[in-house]
Amino acid sequence: MPGTRLDPIDRKILAELQADGRMTNVELARRVGISAPPCLRRVRTLEEQGFIRGYHADIDARELGFEVQVFAMVGLVSQAEADLSAFEDRCRAWPLVRECHMLNGEVDFILKCVAPDLSSFQSFLTGELLTAPNVASVKTSLVIRGAKDEPGVPFDVLEARLSKSA
Amino acid sequence: MPGTRLDPIDRKILAELQADGRMTNVELARRVGISAPPCLRRVRTLEEQGFIRGYHADIDARELGFEVQVFAMVGLVSQAEADLSAFEDRCRAWPLVRECHMLNGEVDFILKCVAPDLSSFQSFLTGELLTAPNVASVKTSLVIRGAKDEPGVPFDVLEARLSKSA
DNA sequence: CAGGCGACGCAATAATGTTTCGCTCTTGCG
DNA sequence: CGCAAGAGCGAAACATTATTGCGTCGCCTG
Incomplete structure (x- = not known):
């Protein structure tokens, strides 16, 4: 509502x-x-x-041995709705994929992934993601370091916005 | 420890x-x-x-009127440590930027942003991000829809890993 | 084998969560 | 303007939970 x-x-x-x-x-x-x-x-x-x-x-993943964080940009062969949904379902089933967002532009999806180490991620990449049906291209970027990570709503912006429109 | x-x-x-x-x-x-x-x-x-x-x-941002979510890929002019830190500080101060990660590869940073609507984001983009010191290039991608969003640790992977090494 | 360390569980107490009830304020209508 | 209905609040009572203190057990160590 x-x-x-x-x-x-x-x-x-x-x-x-x-x-x-x-x-x-x-x-x-x-x-x-x-x-x-x-x-x-x-x-x-x-x-x-x-x-x-x-x-x-909010658990510290690094403390638990997940030292690698990766963003993966995925392009698909077919963008038909059924194929998009199929890929999303696959992402939901992969534990190393923590976020999956469908984008506009040249890339179809961006995935935020975690892994214990580089070789774990690479085996996921080559064994799962790259070989998944309908995947045309994957470009990955390692997170060197995190500078800000505050998922949620900026309530100060919300309040400012409401006081203006009032 | x-x-x-x-x-x-x-x-x-x-x-x-x-x-x-x-x-x-x-x-x-x-x-x-x-x-x-x-x-x-x-x-x-x-x-x-x-x-x-x-x-x-975990607050539903969309219900509160933040209908736009954007990933921004940022390239800097200088990658000297002082300049990287300065950009990170700026990101921490921008309420619309919820996450900021430094990456390897061609792009220096990826930012996850929220905004009430497209015009709000565009005014942030042109008025703040693009005009910030040391910013060389920004490529943005709108999130069409989210398929998975579970920040955190995949504990099933952790347990599997531990039982193997034991 | 005795002593010490660490972690557990039980029991008691303090604090919090939750429901019930009566009051006030607002809203809509005569 | 006055009244009735409904929504939201606060105080009190009750149920549940958090927290502390203490005694016991298992394990390592000397």
Whole structure:
């Protein structure tokens, strides 16, 4: 329901839970300026309406031995919808592929992959990705280092935007 | 401490919290097969050691009006360390840039950006990114649709790997 | 084999999560 | 303007969970 607009308290709740998903409801209520029960009701509603998709611990992959991160640009032979879906299904089944986005432009898909080491990735690349049906070309780029990694919504931009249109 | 190896219970804890970061400690303890107090102690330790970087609610950006997602491939004029760092600092300051990774290959950086609409992104692109110091080239690709988006660690791969090396 | 270290589980207490209930404020209509 | 209906809030009560303290067990070490 795009019609179900959020009030400033709801947006604050989302921003706080994005920053710290394990915050207690009491603390959350204190920060957004209401008491605990209505705060919990709002959180439940936001979950049901799909604004909150879930909660996840942010695990350090490198500490667990996944030292390689790679972006793969994939071009397909056929861009028919059935072939696109088939490739997406394959990506969902590959554990080393953590993200798969369909793009416009010369490249059809971009994949974010992780692997324990280079040889693991290369065996995945040559044994799985390059040999998958309908794959025409793959260009890979190793991540040398990460400078910023904050998936989520820039709530400061959202608030600025809303205050303008109001 | 890379020497501080994790036992199967610790890895199970990480996997469960990655899947559901708001799980209660009681439920977590039940799932990993130990009682609540030592389970909580392990979680605290994992947090302190940096295996768990934090907890975040997964917010649906599209529902909040961020309908555009873009990957930007950026090439710089100078790849001197000071210039690389300067660009990374700039990326950290741009709210529309959610991720910034330094790559090998022909492109220096890949940026994942969000924006409320195309014109917002284009004004960022022309007014900020393209005019930033040291930026030589930017190629952007719109995300048509997302097929998979599961940042994190593939714990099934990790377990398979460990059982082999054991 | 005794001592010490580490980790576990149990039990008790503090804190939090969750439901219930009554109140207030807003909205729409006579 | 006044009233009735509905939504949202806060205080209190109850259920669940988090946290601490302590005793026990297994294991390594000297």
